[in-house]
Amino acid sequence: MGLVSGLLHAQVTVATEAEPTKIDVRRAEALLDRLVTVNVSKATLRQAIDAIAASADVHMPYNNELLAAYPARVTLQVRQVSLRAALAQVLSGTRLRVIPLSNGGLGLQEGDGESLVIRAGGIITGTVVNAATKQPLSGVIISVDDSIRSVRTDESGRYHLRGIKSGNHRLTARMVGFARRTKLVTVIDDSTVVVDLALAVIGANVLDQVVVTATGQQRYRELGHVVAQINADSLVREAPIASVSELLQSRVPGLQVLTSNGGIAGGEISLRLRGVTTFNLDPEPIVVVDGVRYTSNNLVLNGDTQTEDRRGRGELRSPLNDINPNDIATIEVVKGPSASTLYGPDAANGVIVITTKRGQPGKTQFRWYVRPVQNDVPKTRIARGYRAWGHDSSGVLFPGNCSVLDQYAAGLCILDSITVAPTVLDNDAYSILAKSRPAWQYGASVSGGPQALRYFLSGNYDSQIGALQVPPAAQQYLKSLLGVSSLGDAIKTPNTLRTIGVHANVATDVTSKGNISLTTNYSQTAHRSADASYFANQYGSGAPHPGIDTTNVFNYLDPTFSLQTTEEQASRLTGALSGTLQTMPWLTTNGSMGLDLSNGITHSLLPAGELYPDDGGVAEDDRRASTGRTLTFGATALGVPNRLSFRSSVGVQYTYAHLDGLTTTGYGLAPGSTSISTAQQVQTSQLWDETVTLGTYGEEVIGFNDRLFLTGSLRMDGATSLGDAYHPHPYPKAGLSWIASDEPFLKGIPGIDELRFRYSYGAASRYPTSGMKLGQVYGYATPVEGQSHTIFGRSSLANPLLRPERTREAEYGADLTMFGGVRAGLSWFTRRTTDELQRLSNPTGLPPIWGNVASVRAHGFEATVDIPVADTRYVRANMGFTYAYNTNTVLSLGDAKDRKDAFGSGFAVGYPLGAVFGQPIIGVADTVGGHADGIIFPQEVVRDSVVRFLGVIVPPRTYTLTPQLSVFNGHVRMSALFDRQTEFLQSDIYAQNCSSNGLCLAPFLTTTPPLIQARFAASNDADFLEPGDFTRWREMNVTADLPQAWLRIIHFPNATVSLQGRNLALWTKYHGVDPESRDLGFSSASANGIPQARTWSVRFDVTP
């Protein structure tokens, strides 16, 4: 091995990245990565090179005379080293260099030009930058010879690898979101080699990236399925992102972030990956943070059909957003069972894999940021409210609003007068429901330490006041009514959100072959959520107003009477201890254990109405605590005999989830009291949910010539829940990845740089709840036999034979890189879920029973295209485009029945989940009273006689467009994100509220077109559904690195400032407030009240 080393002189060689390599060089370098096994002793240089070339299966033409000039005998005994390393050894001390040939092969040439084999010596150090922006990249993993020993670049992109043994080494730089780079480096004792690297940003289709899989890190080229990656660190610094949900929104084709009331600070969100294919179980993907299962949504399927919120009731902050996005390094989105099989139970909806930031060795690095934000909720088109006064035929004053046409038409109410309420459109002081409000985000981090004990510590504080308000004039009016000079905070600022978070990671190398990492995250949230229904009512009916809202108890518009406040206090602690140990050169073991502890207390108060003391009030105290535990252990063996490679993994995973809640509600509070202890009636309910899962898996990946990979795996897992013993079920997975462009017979296709075809198949599950299996016994106290007794009854029958819902998915696609930069990724999938759980309504009189009866088929297509538009020294421009489509069809309902009801919800065989049905209005017959009076009454509405499929409520088709521009050598960067969602229905909730509450003027106006009158007159949910298609300008940012001259003045080495805007514009024909503010379920078409918030912000990011 060391024969040639003595011929070298200690030297320092600086290798820097040149301009983008040509295709020939890339292919030549790929050849140099081939592994060879050579055993020659005292051979001529020609013999040695021939042996090396033969082992690598590479034809290396050379000039015999050239080699004859080096008569020294060569000894080379290597096994499974790269061709590059072998050549470097035998060519050391010569002037021969390896060059790429035009046919993509390798040649030998004498001279001083650049060789593909870099020679250097000593310590390896250097800087890693973003090839596009030239900005330093922090957190890049630098490793030598694919060892687990690695370092990460610091905030300045610098890295140092010390104590590297002399000889040839393979240096690898990798980071999620960038193309992996590998260089062969020769190191000599007491010398230093500087290797600066520029990593190219990649889309999801570049094959050299590394992704986190259930079995550990894996090269993307080996996987048969698509994995979308989000480089959180880069995005959060520049894009208008304040939460994990905003980090995910519109970023990955197929991933939808549903927002119920976008304008509420801390409003709820829900995730959908490739749509929904379950009727009654949790439709959200699972989330794994640093290898630990992480509670991400607020939904608890408790028992039978009952669902509960994990943290309490009301519009609560989603647990997913407990993580500060500034603490996230990368996010990987695993979209379906074809990829998620090994993640275990409930992975049928896909997996979001989050990796937080880790400690980086080196000099202590500080970083801080501040982000002032201005929130606003746009004014929008609303229905005009009014009040109609009337009496009945005997002169009795009608109690309430005499405006429901039924009443009017029935002669129950004879109209006396109409009072028109002002609306936002009138700019009335009583109608200003939004006010521009500030928010501040602060954060700082420090990282560093020696390789033996590296650390990362960060903290953040966010404070936000939501943009909704009780109209100022209404506040004044209320003060005068109550005789007080000041109102409570809940009236003045009904929506606030404050969070504080700490994130820490400590990592150490326990030996040269192993490391341990401890990560912990703590967050505390104080959230006052606005009462969305209050604001929805205001939008729909006219705001509280003298003469409108104080006349009687039927009117719900009074601010004190209707404004319910919910104060949420939540804290969360997560921790993950993980370790990796390379027990043998070919065997790596890893394990992790994690905790996820959460506590939430919510206080809800609907005050006893000072205006109407008889109505009392309601106070609720809700306390919930959840515990999650994850324990995983796995081992991966790598073998590379000749042209084959083997990657064998086995593992076991244990998860435990527990939720305990207690809710106490007091009804009929004493006037002025907020205490449950003053309530006339108190009710208490308890919530408990406990699930344990245990799974094992094995996976084998076989590679052929590093261009064809076959994957086969099997997972056995089961879940224990009440009433069911542990019954493991098998879930297989298979994959194929073929890098066609690496095949000799396909090389040379003009314009094609990389072409990969992939296929993947997998199965995953969703488990039934305890209540579904056991049936449910209800118990409650009720008056019977003269006093209050507890009664027990059975609300559903038992079915101990229930199985998990089983989803199988096949995904196939292609990744293409062409013309040196255009990248495209295409994926098709088909998914079939069987054993879907349905509540079977027995013949009336028998309690219902759950059965595995239904099946659903889904399919879809996703595309990602990335096109470099300009790439010059001064200007770089890029255009990103994504498209996703998914749909599904209910194939069978088994013994369950179609529910094609006419109220805007339902399901039926042959139609998708989330379908809405109805009998559309097809005309009017203005005949009541014997003449056409121009007023359309309910009984004059003519409907289609057939219940028809109207559409779906979650957009099946989404598009994003992301133009990016960087100028001034990458120092000024601009980007935007446009989001379009189509082919779905959304309810115009305000018109619907206005109609159902009888507060619309339209029905009484004979100038209103009859069909519009008919909609209000009939007041049927389905009539208020409209196409919700929209295009939204989701994000915009302009980011600039401060000039060096400025930085010198403020003594900061790096600083950026970014102007950011979110939800800046909306284009839609939908008549409601916001087509994106929707119910988070999928079987109801109800829209929600508050439009998406528009924010402007400036972020300063400083590295002192």
Place this chain on the structure above:
Amino acid sequence: MGCHGVLDVSNPTVIQDGDIANAGGANARRLDVVSDFSNRLARIAADVALFTDERVYDRRSAPQPSYGDPDLVLDRRNSQEYEQFGAYDNSDRHLGWLDEIVTKSAIAIPAVHAYAAAANKNDFLAQLFAMRGYAILQMAEDVCPGFPINDVSPNNLPIFSRPYTTDSALTYAIAQFDSALAFGHDSTQFLDFARVAKGRALLDLGQFSQAASVVGVVATSFAYTTDPSVRGNDFAPFQINRWSFNPMAVGNLEWGSGLPFVTANDPRVPTTFVQTRFGDPSDSLYDQLKYPDATTPMVLASGIEARLIEAEAALNSGDASWLVILNTLRSSLVVPSLPALDDPGTMSGDIDLLYQERAFWLYLTGHRLGDLRRLIRVYGRSAASVFPSGAPYPLGGTYGAATSIPFVQVVEAQYNPNITSGCTSR
């Protein structure tokens, strides 16, 4: 898997059958039946009242679809529309409400039998069997033949029933009453409840003398009512809401041949004027005052009914005491006394008079449909003479030809392979 302990879970909030396998749990299950029985029988009586001439329906707007209002459909006695609504709503409300009592009692009876304290076990069993029998009796009287009586097994699995005829259901009900009588030796209340109900079933079977024999020991003052402490909206059908779109009113010569419950001014059916019918100011709507509020109990079985059974038995045996019984009730139980009735002199007239007395004594208690059907089934009267068919219905369309409340075959047959057809007769 050998992982016991690691994989165990618990859930204290989930009530499992094992948790309530004790005296308290058994009593709580019994009370579930008691509560449900009171609620459901009130609803049943409201249905019966609509279907017969006891109540009429008003509505301010046409339902969409036309069969979308089950109250309207019942009042119109249209079998097809009732079944359409059931299919549309996936419900079979009248039969279902009654079967709920059957299935709940099937769960409660074994629990009481196994766990109730000895001191009241027999009473509880008598009560449960009597309520179960009463529900089956009501099915037999109200629902068209061919209906199922589904049940629940001890391990909480459904038992799907074969079709029952009216007579076989009555026999099944009598078996329940016999069980109640066997257990109820400690409680006169439950014994008399079972006796009167059994007498009513025997009457439906045309076994008049046996019926009279069973109820003979029941005191005239006896009354078994729904539980007045049970709260709920299920008594709401008896209230008229003046602002409601669909008020129900006391029937008065409905179909033209119905009884004059309003104009008779009979103190047993007190009424009050509320408003005129929508679209027809000439038609006055009266509310009933028998149940002035939701806490007023409904009498399900009574000594009065026992005497009426005896009167009917006497009439059928040619015994003139039948009129004496009726007049004794009129004179002794109403203040001021009602005038004595004269004998019409013909069997047909006697029956009419007896059934009119039953109608007023048992107004809004769920008996009327059984009585009208008995006129057809036992006395051989034509359906057309008891129920009108084809006459104009005040809210549109015509009266249907149904003489019993149908069951919804598509609902009952969806999991029950034994139900292959609908009503075997209407």
